[in-house]
Amino acid sequence: MQSDMHVEADSPLFRDSSPRAVAVLWTGGWDSTFQVLRLLLKHRLPVVPYYLEDATRASTAVELATIQAISDALRREHEHVRGLLRPLRRFLVADIPRDPAMQQALREVRRRSYIGDQYAWLPAFCKRQRLDDIELSVHVDDKVQALLSSMVSDFQQAGCYRSYRVDARHADRPEYALFRYFSFPLFAIDKRAMQDEAAREGWSDYMHMTWFCHRPWRGQPCGACAPCVYAIEEGMAWRVPRQRRALTWLYRKFALPLKPPLRAALATMRRS
Structure with a gap:
């Protein structure tokens, strides 16, 4: 059964006014x-x-x-x-x-x-x-x-x-x-x-x-993954438990400086 209701193109019934998700x-x-x-x-x-x-x-x-x-x-x-x-x-x-x-x-x-x-x-x-x-x-x-x-x-x-x-x-x-x-x-x-x-x-x-931590340790941030380091560097040190911040220091001091040369070496090996 056809409806005889006519809706104009500019009618509120015709338009979808709900915001897009x-x-x-x-x-x-x-x-x-x-x-x-x-x-x-x-x-x-x-x-x-x-x-x-x-x-x-x-x-x-x-x-x-x-x-x-x-x-x-x-x-x-x-x-x-x-x-x-x-x-x-x-x-x-x-x-x-x-x-x-x-x-x-x-x-x-x-x-x-x-x-x-x-x-x-x-x-x-x-x-x-x-x-x-x-x-x-x-x-x-x-x-x-x-x-x-x-x-x-x-x-x-x-x-x-x-x-x-x-x-x-x-x-x-x-x-x-x-x-x-x-x-x-x-x-x-x-x-x-x-x-x-x-x-x-x-x-x-x-x-x-x-x-934020990529490697949870006993339900807490590990202090040694990249997101833990970034949290401290970006002024959010309170998010990393105090006892884990020593690991963050060790990671930044010894592991982090090795990453760029290791990546460069891997890239060279892949190209070869």
């Missing part, structure tokens, strides 16, 4: 959790969180438990979040097909600046899933932020806040091939600024629930 890579860490809090509690935008599960990383179970705990607390304490925070979308890194173009782009970038292996499989994942605007929590003092600082342009995301993307004028660069799928809402602030804003907004309890 924001896709976010959420690890349960400080930076991505801060952005999730901003989206849900400040801008009140729907959020679709993504988590890429790396079976080789010892912190995976802790990260997933952290995301669940923060999600539960937000839904319990803020009724509106129940309709905004969508279920976590989990994918296995092992299931992402290798993309030769991404791997080549990463090799070219590494000739100038070392960035992690994830920057080959993250864009490969986005390409496969047809995600072209997922938020990546790159921030001031991040290696990727320094790498892309001269290539980004800002824009208004959802009409609510300022974010950044690699400008298409750099489409011939390997950096564009790797980072074209992402936007960077935290590109202009550092961790201390996030800490200050979280305190002003009343989010500190959620931020203290976050996780």
Whole structure:
């Protein structure tokens, strides 16, 4: 049976006025959790969180438990979040097909600046899933932020806040091939600024629930992995237990200086 109801093109019934959900890579860490809090509690935008599960990383179970705990607390304490925070979308890194173009782009970038292996499989994942605007929590003092600082342009995301993307004028660069799928809402602030804003907004309890260490030791940050070192260097030493900070010093003093020459030697061996 046909309806005789006619809806004009400019009628509110014809338009979908609901805001588009924001896709976010959420690890349960400080930076991505801060952005999730901003989206849900400040801008009140729907959020679709993504988590890429790396079976080789010892912190995976802790990260997933952290995301669940923060999600539960937000839904319990803020009724509106129940309709905004969508279920976590989990994918296995092992299931992402290798993309030769991404791997080549990463090799070219590494000739100038070392960035992690994830920057080959993250864009490969986005390409496969047809995600072209997922938020990546790159921030001031991040290696990727320094790498892309001269290539980004800002824009208004959802009409609510300022974010950044690699400008298409750099489409011939390997950096564009790797980072074209992402936007960077935290590109202009550092961790201390996030800490200050979280305190002003009343989010500190959620931020203290976050996780960052790659190799948990008896349920605590190890003090010797790269994220533990970065936490201290970025003014967040309180996040690493005092008794583990000695390991951080040893790592920075002896192990960290060996990494660049080892990487260079490995790259030379691969080319040979």
